[in-house]
Amino acid sequence: MSLKKTIRKGxxxxxxxxxxxxxxxxxxxxxxxxxxPDFTGLTPKVIVKEGETVKAGxxxxxxxNQPSVHYSSPVAGIVSAIIRGAKRRVLSVEITPSGKELHxxxxxxxxxxxxxxxxxxxxxxxxxxxxxxxxxxxxxxxxTDSPRSIHISGFDSSPLAATTSVALEGRMSDFQNGIDAxxxxxxxxxxxxxxxxxxxxxxxxxxxxxTEFYGPHPVGNVGVQIHHTLPVNKGEVVWTIGYQDVANLGxxxxxxxxxxxxxxxxxxxxxxxxxxxxxxxxxxxxxxxNVPSTASNGDSVRIISGSVLTGDRVADKGxxxxxxxxxxxxxxxxxxxxLLTSGWLGxxxxxxxxxxxxxxxLMPKTKTWDLDTNMxxxxxxxxxxxxxxxxxxxxxxxxxxxxxxxxNDIDSMEKLGIYEVAPEDFALCxxxxxxxxxxxxxxREGLDSLRIELS
Amino acid sequence: xxxxxxxxxxxxxxxxxxxxxxxxxVVFDALETFTFTPGHVTKQGSHIRDGIDLKRTMSxxxxxxxxxxxxGTWNIGDQYFASIGTTDADxxxxxxxxxxxxxxxxxxxxxxxLGIEFIFAGLRGHGINEGFLVSGMLIPLIMPMDVPLWxxxxxxxxxxxxxxxxxxxTGMNIVNVALTARAFLFFAYPKQMSGEIWIQDVAxxxxxxxxxxxxxxxxxxxxxxxxxxxxxDEMGHVMSLFAESGMFSLHNCIIGTIPGSIGETSVIAxxxxxxILIATGIGSxxxxxxxxxxxxxxxxxxxxxxxxxxxxxxxxxxVVIGGFxxxxxxxxTDPVTAASTNTGKYIYGxxxxxxxxxxxxxxxxxxxxxxxAILFMNVMAPLIDHYVLQANINRRQKRLQNI
Numbered sequence: 001m002s003l004k005k006t007i008r009k010g011x012x013x014x015x016x017x018x019x020x021x022x023x024x025x026x027x028x029x030x031x032x033x034x035x036x037p038d039f040t041g042l043t044p045k046v047i048v049k050e051g052e053t054v055k056a057g058x059x060x061x062x063x064x065n066q067p068s069v070h071y072s073s074p075v076a077g078i079v080s081a082i083i084r085g086a087k088r089r090v091l092s093v094e095i096t097p098s099g100k101e102l103h104x105x106x107x108x109x110x111x112x113x114x115x116x117x118x119x120x121x122x123x124x125x126x127x128x129x130x131x132x133x134x135x136x137x138x139x140x141x142x143x144t145d146s147p148r149s150i151h152i153s154g155f156d157s158s159p160l161a162a163t164t165s166v167a168l169e170g171r172m173s174d175f176q177n178g179i180d181a182x183x184x185x186x187x188x189x190x191x192x193x194x195x196x197x198x199x200x201x202x203x204x205x206x207x208x209x210x211t212e213f214y215g216p217h218p219v220g221n222v223g224v225q226i227h228h229t230l231p232v233n234k235g236e237v238v239w240t241i242g243y244q245d246v247a248n249l250g251x252x253x254x255x256x257x258x259x260x261x262x263x264x265x266x267x268x269x270x271x272x273x274x275x276x277x278x279x280x281x282x283x284x285x286x287x288x289x290n291v292p293s294t295a296s297n298g299d300s301v302r303i304i305s306g307s308v309l310t311g312d313r314v315a316d317k318g319x320x321x322x323x324x325x326x327x328x329x330x331x332x333x334x335x336x337x338x339l340l341t342s343g344w345l346g347x348x349x350x351x352x353x354x355x356x357x358x359x360x361x362l363m364p365k366t367k368t369w370d371l372d373t374n375m376x377x378x379x380x381x382x383x384x385x386x387x388x389x390x391x392x393x394x395x396x397x398x399x400x401x402x403x404x405x406x407x408n409d410i411d412s413m414e415k416l417g418i419y420e421v422a423p424e425d426f427a428l429c430x431x432x433x434x435x436x437x438x439x440x441x442x443x444r445e446g447l448d449s450l451r452i453e454l455s
Numbered sequence: 456x457x458x459x460x461x462x463x464x465x466x467x468x469x470x471x472x473x474x475x476x477x478x479x480x481v482v483f484d485a486l487e488t489f490t491f492t493p494g495h496v497t498k499q500g501s502h503i504r505d506g507i508d509l510k511r512t513m514s515x516x517x518x519x520x521x522x523x524x525x526x527g528t529w530n531i532g533d534q535y536f537a538s539i540g541t542t543d544a545d546x547x548x549x550x551x552x553x554x555x556x557x558x559x560x561x562x563x564x565x566x567x568x569l570g571i572e573f574i575f576a577g578l579r580g581h582g583i584n585e586g587f588l589v590s591g592m593l594i595p596l597i598m599p600m601d602v603p604l605w606x607x608x609x610x611x612x613x614x615x616x617x618x619x620x621x622x623x624x625t626g627m628n629i630v631n632v633a634l635t636a637r638a639f640l641f642f643a644y645p646k647q648m649s650g651e652i653w654i655q656d657v658a659x660x661x662x663x664x665x666x667x668x669x670x671x672x673x674x675x676x677x678x679x680x681x682x683x684x685x686x687x688d689e690m691g692h693v694m695s696l697f698a699e700s701g702m703f704s705l706h707n708c709i710i711g712t713i714p715g716s717i718g719e720t721s722v723i724a725x726x727x728x729x730x731i732l733i734a735t736g737i738g739s740x741x742x743x744x745x746x747x748x749x750x751x752x753x754x755x756x757x758x759x760x761x762x763x764x765x766x767x768x769x770x771x772x773x774v775v776i777g778g779f780x781x782x783x784x785x786x787x788t789d790p791v792t793a794a795s796t797n798t799g800k801y802i803y804g805x806x807x808x809x810x811x812x813x814x815x816x817x818x819x820x821x822x823x824x825x826x827x828a829i830l831f832m833n834v835m836a837p838l839i840d841h842y843v844l845q846a847n848i849n850r851r852q853k854r855l856q857n858i
Contacts, residue, residue: 013503015503231854233851233854233855234855235855302496302502304502308501308502308503309501309502309503310500310501311502313502328502330502330503332496333494333496334494334495334496335494336460336491336492336493336494337491337492337494338459338460338490338491339489339490339491339492342492343490343491343492344492344506344508344510344511344514345510345511345514348506351505351506352505352506353505353506353507354505354507355505355507355511355512355735355736355737356734356735356736357507357511357512357515357735357736357737358506358507358511371503372496372503373496373497373502373503373504374492374494374495374496374497374504375493375495375496375497375504376492376504376505376506376507376508377492377504377506377507377508377509377510377511378488378493378495378508378509378582380508380509380584380585380625380626381584381623381624381625381626381627382626383509383512383586383625383626383790383791384512384737384790385739385790385793385795385796386739386790386795386797386800389797395847395850395851396847397796397844397847399795400795400796400840400844415848415851415852416844416847416848417847417851423500427500427501430500430501430504431501431503431504431505432505432507433504433505434505434507434508434509434512435509435626436504436508438499438500439500440499440500440501441499441500
């Protein structure tokens with residue numbers, strides 16, 4: 001019925017604290033936040049004032065470069081703070097909910113008769129558009145583009161990720177509605193969903209091409225799936241959107257109200273009860289997860305919004321990132337490690353390593369690992385070759401691309417395939433790097449400088 | 456280990472900026488990070504990181520070198536006693552003779568090399584890199600056992616400064632550092648680097664009339680180099696050395712009981728190192744395999760040509776003499792100077808192996824063809840990578856045209 005693709009390169013890191021396949025409704029958070037830095041490429045223009053009352057769906061700010069793209073409040077309440085950082089950059093617009101279910105009504109859409117323009121206008125107005133991202137550059141999509149195709153990864157393969165069947169339970173009609181809307185928005189390339197091999201969640205979904213993917217992480221990265229189905233060429237634009245956001249989009253069009261639902265996988269070695277919870281994007285993290293004051297190794301606990309490989313480290317009062325569907329609690333690793341016991345000459349039985357210089361590869365595949373946030377060494381120049389390639393399932397030479405970015409050689413970046421990649425695709429390379437190179441940061445800088453250069 | 460860390464932490468302020476000993480910060484930092492992996496935590500990007508670092512990578516190579524080092528030390532003694540006809544020397548005696556040669560070499564190599572590294576790290580204000588840990592061990596192993604120590608010191612200084620530091624240090628060098636040291640000696644002191652340096656005291660033994668017949672102190676390559684340009688049928692006395700009962704029989708060459716550079720003689724000891732490097736994934740099996748194939752192919756081609764006695768040597772015998780095996784496992788696989796793409800590694804290894812045998816046979820003035828071949832391919836490696844990348848780029852552009 002559907003296409004099948006097998007990815008061989010990559011690795012699954014089985015961290016301790018895998019979320020159970022149960023969903024509980026989180027208690028209402030005492031504070032929500034929409035954080036402009038979550039949306040790469042955004043220059044916000046805030047249109048609310050502190051103390052102003054907003055409904056769920058009221059626009060809080062828009063993008064100065066794309067004024068039609070609105071960013072909306074997830075709940076009804078009062079704008080309690082607008083937090084700015086250096087150079088008055090807006091970091092966060094915080095909303096304290098009033099407890100009333102007041103939604104701004106955008107009206108129901110009939111997808112059978114909708115034209116692309118009217119549909120797009122409604123999505124923009126309702127604040128659903130920021131959930132669309134684009135390749136190249138991995139930034140918020142540009143509504144004036146007509147994308148070649150729209151791609152959705154139907155699963156997350158990163159460690160401690162949410163399970164699709166759990167996250168979409170009871171939401172398949174919304175998801176189908178979202179797919180129908182996407183097929184109106186998409187160009188000739190259509191809508192593509194990448195399903196996890198053996199997962200039947202999308203079996204009944206119509207109106208899109210479903211490809212089953214089999215293999216280790218990063219197989220669930222949408223960039224990997226695009227590369228193996230319809231690779232992005234220079235000059236082409238494709239849009240991507242998370243599978244939960246497709247369901248949210250479907251619900252938005254069916255009901256006319258903005259509800260950015262998030263089923264979040266809470267896990268990690270310091271999480272007492274790893275499970276899924278249902279909340280809203282931007283909710284304060286402590287509203288749905290108990291954070292212990294000290295970690296099991298005596299160090300402090302790091303709260304990560306998003307995947308442990310790509311997410312953001314958030315402060316104690318942190319909020320769930322706009323695109324994030326996971327929260328992990330890990331122990332910090334700020335204790336120096338003696339060379340013979342747990343350092344570089346030790347046996348390293350507790351270290352999960354992609355290198356065979358550690359005994360990881362001799363251990364059972366089912367073992368779960370309790371990793372802390374220690375760097376595991378110092379930063380060096382590139383020395384070892386061939387290690388990125390083992391976990392990088394693209395027909396791209398990752399180290400050469402990184403080197404082209406480091407010297408800001410735009411021409412080489414283009415030729416070596418930068419249009420197809422996003423920082424998250426380099427997360428495993430960064431994890432296993434002997435020289436501790438910050439690969440994701442370098443890729444982000446490369447994408448940003450290319451975007452500035454070509455705009 | 457808490458108390459040790461407390462001691463380090465308590466003296467640390469003296470070495471930091473403004474402290475009395477701040478000029479020795481590099482030394483302190485090197486020792487501190489050597490004993491304790493720092494408690495740095497991830498700041499951005501991936502929150503968890505692999506435990507692999509350059510220290511562990513390099514220490515694996517050192518471990519892989521230990522068999523060759525131990526055998527080489529023993530072999531110095533073994534060769535010495537054999538050359539003077541002593542047959543009842545025990546292992547301790549042989550190791551002692553060897554140790555008196557090897558340990559000073561290692562000390563000079565590390566002392567000079569790390570000294571220079573410390574100075575450069577201090578000047579540049581960065582921590583010391585681990586690259587020289589391996590180079591410093593490789594250099595003694597590719598030296599003739601009787602090389603004067605001051606020459607080794609000069610060679611190490613040249614290799615570290617000109618071969619590596621001028622390019623920016625570990626990870627930036629174009630050619631293999633250890634081979635640069637060997638090449639320096641070969642071209643700067645050609646007279647001292649040939650002749651009676653492969654067996655201890657061979658000149659004195661000869662003068663004293665102690666030398667056993669046949670032990671001239673020449674290596675297998677030295678003997679064979681003499682056959683080039685001569686008629687095949689007049690070279691029987693040389694080729695008989697390579698026959699089953701000869702000094703350089705296949706058996707002896709594989710075990711390693713022949714004169715040669717300290718670490719290069721034993722194929723078995725090197726093979727143990729190769730297994731360690733391949734099992735840990737530190738050494739590229741692609742390079743080793745293609746290097747071996749390249750050498751064998753050239754050996755077969757020479758057999759087919761058969762223009763001199765050297766060319767008639769069995770290909771398997773060709774690859775077990777000289778530094779071929781050592782170069783294949785420990786030199787060609789240096790990730791910094793080898794080709795960095797997987798496809799490129801096959802090409803690089805194959806050509807380096809091929810050239811190793813070609814150079815040693817075609818040009819007897821350079822008996823150690825492996826050194827020349829690997830250095831040459833080090834220089835060519837970026838070119839190989841360039842074409843591999845170009846093929847990738849072309850593939851992408853073709854895809855664009857096919858839309």
